[in-house]
Amino acid sequence: MYPIVEKKVLSENVKLLKINAPMVAKKALPGQFIILRIDEKGERIPLTIADSDPKKGTVSIIFLEVGKTTRQLGQLNVGDSLENFAGPLGMPSEVKKYGTVVCVGGGVGIAPLFPIVKALKEAGNRVISILGAKTADLLLLEKEIHTFSDEFYIATDDGSKGHKGFVSDVLQQVIEKHKVDMVMSIGPIIMMKVVSNLTKKYNIKTLVSLNPIMVDGTGMCGGCRVSVDGKTKFACVDGPEFDGHKVDYDNLMLRNRRFVHAEGEACKLAGVS
Amino acid sequence: MSIRRTKPEMPEQSPRERIKNFQEVPFGYGKEIAILEANRCLQCKNKPCMKGCPVEIDIPGFVACIAKGDFEKAAEVIRAKNNLPAITGRVCPYEKQCEGECTLKKLGEPLGIGRLERFIADFERVKGAKIPKKPDSTGKHIAVVGAGPAGLTCAGDLARMGHAVTVFEALHDPGGVLMYGIPEFRLPKEIVKSEVNYVKSLGVEIIYDIVVGKTITVPELMDKYDAVFIGTGAGLPKWLNVPGENLDGVYSANEFLTRVNMMKAYRFPEYDTPVKVGKTVVTFGAGNVAMDCARTALRLKAEKSYIFYRRTDAEMPAREEEVEHARQEGVIFKLLTAPIRFIGDEKGILKEVEYLKMELGEPDESGRRRPVPIPGSEEKLAIDTALVAIGQSPNPLIPQTMKELKIGKHGNIITDEEGRTSVPKIFAGGDIATGAATVILAMGAGKRAARAIDSFLKKKT
Numbered sequence: 163m164y165p166i167v168e169k170k171v172l173s174e175n176v177k178l179l180k181i182n183a184p185m186v187a188k189k190a191l192p193g194q195f196i197i198l199r200i201d202e203k204g205e206r207i208p209l210t211i212a213d214s215d216p217k218k219g220t221v222s223i224i225f226l227e228v229g230k231t232t233r234q235l236g237q238l239n240v241g242d243s244l245e246n247f248a249g250p251l252g253m254p255s256e257v258k259k260y261g262t263v264v265c266v267g268g269g270v271g272i273a274p275l276f277p278i279v280k281a282l283k284e285a286g287n288r289v290i291s292i293l294g295a296k297t298a299d300l301l302l303l304e305k306e307i308h309t310f311s312d313e314f315y316i317a318t319d320d321g322s323k324g325h326k327g328f329v330s331d332v333l334q335q336v337i338e339k340h341k342v343d344m345v346m347s348i349g350p351i352i353m354m355k356v357v358s359n360l361t362k363k364y365n366i367k368t369l370v371s372l373n374p375i376m377v378d379g380t381g382m383c384g385g386c387r388v389s390v391d392g393k394t395k396f397a398c399v400d401g402p403e404f405d406g407h408k409v410d411y412d413n414l415m416l417r418n419r420r421f422v423h424a425e426g427e428a429c430k431l432a433g434v435s
Numbered sequence: 436m437s438i439r440r441t442k443p444e445m446p447e448q449s450p451r452e453r454i455k456n457f458q459e460v461p462f463g464y465g466k467e468i469a470i471l472e473a474n475r476c477l478q479c480k481n482k483p484c485m486k487g488c489p490v491e492i493d494i495p496g497f498v499a500c501i502a503k504g505d506f507e508k509a510a511e512v513i514r515a516k517n518n519l520p521a522i523t524g525r526v527c528p529y530e531k532q533c534e535g536e537c538t539l540k541k542l543g544e545p546l547g548i549g550r551l552e553r554f555i556a557d558f559e560r561v562k563g564a565k566i567p568k569k570p571d572s573t574g575k576h577i578a579v580v581g582a583g584p585a586g587l588t589c590a591g592d593l594a595r596m597g598h599a600v601t602v603f604e605a606l607h608d609p610g611g612v613l614m615y616g617i618p619e620f621r622l623p624k625e626i627v628k629s630e631v632n633y634v635k636s637l638g639v640e641i642i643y644d645i646v647v648g649k650t651i652t653v654p655e656l657m658d659k660y661d662a663v664f665i666g667t668g669a670g671l672p673k674w675l676n677v678p679g680e681n682l683d684g685v686y687s688a689n690e691f692l693t694r695v696n697m698m699k700a701y702r703f704p705e706y707d708t709p710v711k712v713g714k715t716v717v718t719f720g721a722g723n724v725a726m727d728c729a730r731t732a733l734r735l736k737a738e739k740s741y742i743f744y745r746r747t748d749a750e751m752p753a754r755e756e757e758v759e760h761a762r763q764e765g766v767i768f769k770l771l772t773a774p775i776r777f778i779g780d781e782k783g784i785l786k787e788v789e790y791l792k793m794e795l796g797e798p799d800e801s802g803r804r805r806p807v808p809i810p811g812s813e814e815k816l817a818i819d820t821a822l823v824a825i826g827q828s829p830n831p832l833i834p835q836t837m838k839e840l841k842i843g844k845h846g847n848i849i850t851d852e853e854g855r856t857s858v859p860k861i862f863a864g865g866d867i868a869t870g871a872a873t874v875i876l877a878m879g880a881g882k883r884a885a886r887a888i889d890s891f892l893k894k895k896t
Contacts, residue, residue: 185650199607205698205707206607230707246607248644377698377708380605380646381830382615382670383690389681394674399832413681416783420683424709431704 164198164247166240167220173300175227176270177236178212184219186249192277193255193371193403196221197379199246200234207231208376208386210274210348210402211250221247224273224302230428251379252402255369257281261288261343264336265311266329266357268294268349272302274371275348282346283310290340291315292332294349298323330356342366347406351415358406368406372397374418389413439475440543443468445550450763454733457619457701460760464547464554466506472547473501479538484548487532489879490523490588492516494533494548501551510559513552514567518591518637519584519630519878521560522613524553525622527875528754560629566636570597575892578603578660580647580833583611584874585666585865587634588881589888594637596889601660603645608697611668613874615697616689618727620734621757624696648832653840657860661895662888665848665856666881669866670830675719675823679777684711684785688724688824695731710735713819717741717788719774720824721751726758728822729766737820740766745773745793745806771795771806775813777821789815827871845870854884855891862888 168180186196195210213222227233238244255278263282267275272293283289291311295301296319308314315332316324325332330353336342337360345368347357354370361368374386374397381399388395389410395401447453447461464472476498484494493512500509513520529535529549537545559565575598579590582604590600608614610627635641645651647667656663672687674680691710694700698708716732718725721744732740742761744751747770751758762768771793778787792812795804829847834840841849841857847870854862864880866872 185645189650203699203706246644248605248607248646249650251646251649377690377693378606378615378670380670380832382672383693384672384674384687385690387681394681410681413783416683417681421709421711424703424711428704428707428709 163243163245165243166238169238169240172224172302175236176224176300176302177227178222178224179235179238180220180222181244181247182219183221183247186247187214187219187221188216190214190216190221190250191254192257192281193274194250194252195274195379195402196223196247196249197251197376198223198244198248200231200238201245204234204245205231206246206377206379208251208373208379208398210371210373212273212276214277221249224270226270229425230432233429234432248379251398253400255281255346255403257285259286262290262340263287263344263346264290264292264333264342265307266292266294266333266345266347266349266353267307268329268353269296269300270302271349271353271371272307275346276303276306278346278348279307280310288312290336290342292317292329292336294318294329294353296320328356329353330360333357333360337361337364337366344369345406351411351418354406354409355411358409358411362407369403370406370409371402372404372409372414373402374414375420388417438539438542442475442544442547442550443472450765453620454730454764457734459623460620463557464550469501469551469554470504473498473551475539476502476546477538483536483538484533484546487534487536489532489875490517490882492552497555498546498548498551501555506555506558507562507565509555511565513555514564517878518588518634520552521556521626521630522584522622523875523878524549524556525626526617528873530755532875560626564633564636567595569638570595572599573597573892575599575661576601577662577664577888578656579664579666580653580656581605581611581666581668581865581867582609582631582641583666583668583865583877584613585668585877585881585884586611586664587631588878589664589666589864589885590639591634591637592882592885593888594634594639596885598889598892600639602639602641603647603651603656604641604643605646606697607643609641609643615693616724616727618692618696618731619701620730621727646832648836653833653837653861661860661892663861664854664881664884664888665833665861665863665867666865666877667830667833667867668877669827669871671828671846672823673826673828675774675825677774677776679779679785680823682777682779682785683783684713684779684819685777685821685823688718688720688728688822689827691728691822692724692731695735701735711820712737714738715741715816715818716820716822717743717816717818718822718824719743720826721746721753722824722826723753723757725822725824726753726761726766728824730761730764732820732822733764733766741816742766742768743772743774743790744768744770746803747771747795750803773806773808778815785819785821786817787815788818788821789813827866829867829870833867852883853887854880855887859891
């Protein structure tokens with residue numbers, strides 16, 4: 163069992179849980195994820211690691227309440243425990259000195275971006291961060307990411323903070339002003355697609371972190387397969403980060419909708435819809 | 436008295452009933468039938484049946500006990516060699532092993548050794564298994580990676596030799612393929628749990644949620660333990676590599692079976708994990724896993740469940756019993772048929788498969804005649820779900836993170852007959868070494884490796 167030692171409500175539907183999982187905490191690197199199961203009847207879901215503390219033995223996860231499992235997770239409190247918490251899974255981010263890197267995070271994707279921003283900064287890069295959300299109150303980890311960034315921008319759909327519009331608008335301006343060596347982008351699939359299309363024009367190396375449906379997370383089921391450069395890759399063992407210019411985003415969007423109907427049914431029955 | 440030439444039928448659920456539920460198909464022998472069948476054994480002096488048993492069970496020995504009605508003693512004889520008899524008594528390909536060597540085959544049907552093993556294991560489970568006396572501790576501690584058939588067998592045998600054993604399992608349940616792969620109606624999960632409990636009662640510790648290679652590495656295990664056994668199986672699904680394989684509606688057999696068996700999607704929404712089946716399902720492949728998929732689809736209310744196989748009946752790798760059960764339940768076999776592409780609708784949801792008819796050509800390197808496409812024989816079938824069950828490759832997680840380990844061209848860990856790898860302290864066995872094979876062969880490998888580990892540790896001190 164893996165006890166919850168801290169809980170924070172970051173916005174209406176976004177929560178942070180700090181889980182006591184010493185073996186995972188010891189090994190976790192930026193870019194990796196965990197698979198958890200709340201209880202014996204629960205589903206196994208992957209969540210990217212938002213932070214970890216090897217000394218205290220804790221791992222933080224930040225999640226948007228979208229389906230039955232994440233909503234149930236959001237209702238848990240300090241003192242409750244998770245039945246399973248396995249990881250760290252996937253390949254870590256390739257953290258090295260690139261020069262100038264732009265980190266683009268959208269929505270709940272900002273959470274897994276945070277450890278990567280931190281690590282890229284510590285590796286001696288000039289880090290420019292661009293965070294996007296629908297509205298200002300949905301922005302996550304603003305202060306934390308700002309602290310590790312040389313330049314920091316915000317874009318909101320409604321203009322309640324920063325640029326009114328998309329992160330890609332800001333990215334375009336940044337690219338026009340600076341020589342950018344690498345772009346790291348985590349967020350909604352459509353955002354990563356737009357970002358990648360933009361950077362492709364400028365021929366800037368771009369990494370994206372994908373979060374497809376998974377079952378085991380160890381390479382066994384192939385449910386998380388994505389098409390990268392026309393080849394089938396498993397996000398759980400080959401990823402979750404891939405060359406943003408080579409990912410088939412449309413297929414990924416479609417595969418992530420595979421169980422939408424069942425999810426709705428499960429939410430309704432559980433009274434969490 | 437003349438010898439009966441056939442083994443008694445095992446009572447089972449009727450096909451019409453059983454496709455509506457996930458309960459086990461055969462009920463097993465009762466006491467009288469078991470004794471009757473055991474008395475058919477010729478007690479051959481040279482024990483040919485034992486040559487066919489990878490875990491070396493004294494078959495005539497336990498059969499003789501049943502013939503006398505001493506079921507407890509029969510259980511002891513089996514347990515002396517086999518930690519998981521309720522499992523092997525259900526899923527072994529007996530016809531190719533013990534029963535394949537039985538002298539009675541010259542007169543008619545071989546002795547029902549598998550059914551007798553199952554009878555004893557079930558008798559023992561109801562009564563409670565006798566735990567053998569623990570030997571003195573050797574002070575050695577072995578790490579076993581993977582709680583599947585190879586790992587559990589190796590762990591159990593090592594514990595019986597007096598070693599401390601810790602098993603590291605990546606998933607949340609023990610059993611490996613016994614839990615995620617083989618369906619409830621063929622191997623009830625309560626039975627797997629009960630056999631795992633027996634192994635634990637021998638002193639074996641199992642820790643879950645540990646993905647070796649990620650949560651802890653093999654070199655770290657080598658520092659902490661006196662030896663390491665790797666039994667991580669053949670987890671990686673193989674694909675058909677035809678267009679449209681990533682459409683919504685195409686599953687690997689592993690994903691489909693894991694959702695249904697381990698995650699219990701057949702009890703959705705009581706359990707949270709869903710699975711989608713639809714009306715028409717096609718399974719590609721003709722091994723045991725393919726039969727499991729096709730039969731599972733029927734139980735999930737598919738109206739039509741097809742097996743597409745590019746060769747013929749004679750080449751199907753599944754056990755006879757599985758094919759027969761599938762046929763009885765109404766699975767439709769389309770042989771000499773190979774898919775060329777999957778076609779989706781405008782939303783990317785699978786709606787058709789296009790396939791070619793094949794004919795058999797010259798034998799290939801496996802000795803089986805190679806299927807050759809018949810030009811112009813393209814046809815299409817409207818389907819909702821495709822299940823790809825054409826085999827698995829060894830799981831790459833450990834080989835990827837342990838460069839010193841010698842790997843074969845199929846991604847398997849190279850070992851000798853006894854499970855020794857290229858690294859002295861590391862042993863391996865089961866599908867990770869051989870590529871996808873059977874439960875019993877993995878158990879045999881686990882058993883031999885346990886002996887090799889024991890002699891390695893004795894030499895060291």
